[in-house]
Amino acid sequence: MSTLYLLDRNAVSDIKNHVDGKQFSCDKKDRFKRIQEIDKSENFVSPILSMIEGQLGRECDKEELHQCLVKETKYLQSFFKNANVDSEYLNRYSDDFSEVYSTYIESSWYECYEVLKYSYPFLIQPLKSSDVNEYHKELFSLCRRLDVPLSHPAVVCCVAASLGCNNSRNIIKPKLGIDGDSLNKKLYNTMTDLMIIPRVCLIKIIARHNFVNLKVEFLSFDVPLTKFLSCVLWSGDIRDMNGLALKIGYRKELFPKLSESKYLELMECMGFIS
Numbered sequence: 001m002s003t004l005y006l007l008d009r010n011a012v013s014d015i016k017n018h019v020d021g022k023q024f025s026c027d028k029k030d031r032f033k034r035i036q037e038i039d040k041s042e043n044f045v046s047p048i049l050s051m052i053e054g055q056l057g058r059e060c061d062k063e064e065l066h067q068c069l070v071k072e073t074k075y076l077q078s079f080f081k082n083a084n085v086d087s088e089y090l091n092r093y094s095d096d097f098s099e100v101y102s103t104y105i106e107s108s109w110y111e112c113y114e115v116l117k118y119s120y121p122f123l124i125q126p127l128k129s130s131d132v133n134e135y136h137k138e139l140f141s142l143c144r145r146l147d148v149p150l151s152h153p154a155v156v157c158c159v160a161a162s163l164g165c166n167n168s169r170n171i172i173k174p175k176l177g178i179d180g181d182s183l184n185k186k187l188y189n190t191m192t193d194l195m196i197i198p199r200v201c202l203i204k205i206i207a208r209h210n211f212v213n214l215k216v217e218f219l220s221f222d223v224p225l226t227k228f229l230s231c232v233l234w235s236g237d238i239r240d241m242n243g244l245a246l247k248i249g250y251r252k253e254l255f256p257k258l259s260e261s262k263y264l265e266l267m268e269c270m271g272f273i274s
Contacts, residue, residue: 008220112154170224
């Protein structure tokens, strides 16, 4: 079976460093070995998720995304000798790609940004049980006003962090004394991480619909993010003329301090269980 590897930005950065002749520290040598292992003729490699994110740590305009695409596809072409890389396709449609992803953004992006911004100060220190319940009440109320689904990864990540999930907390990385442009950059990076989850799920739906023997794998060295993604339950299909249908759920492992009954109670409250 062939595998389509979707590269996270940290994997693309490691490839760029290698091509530029930079030495890897001991803790990154295993990371680089993993990238080398996927360079096989039966595999497909795409940097599209990394390129949508951009390389500037903020929203990019059309020209900035175009420069990122052209630059990084060259690195991948230079590095991979056997795997099938979609560099040629991306370069062929680089103008369209840059136009689309600098102009259009997923629904609820800015609303979810507001959810993260609201939640940030509540997550800096562990909350008391009584405060957690009040925070959830206000958070869910905000989501309803903003028309943000409670199933959105940004909402679930905040809830899980408030309930003691270290991986969720390490995705948000709340710290005292962060505000202004520094906070906006931090929240942007958190949003780009969390938006990878529905993007990966949607690509898996498309792959399953069109290719029988193609596995899709997200290759990242961001441990909190990959562990969060491993707790995502997804299902969906392609609807004729009506786009994609995606349904997301979350495993109990994302809420390690909750009992089974409390987990089910939370899932019901958030609309996962009817």
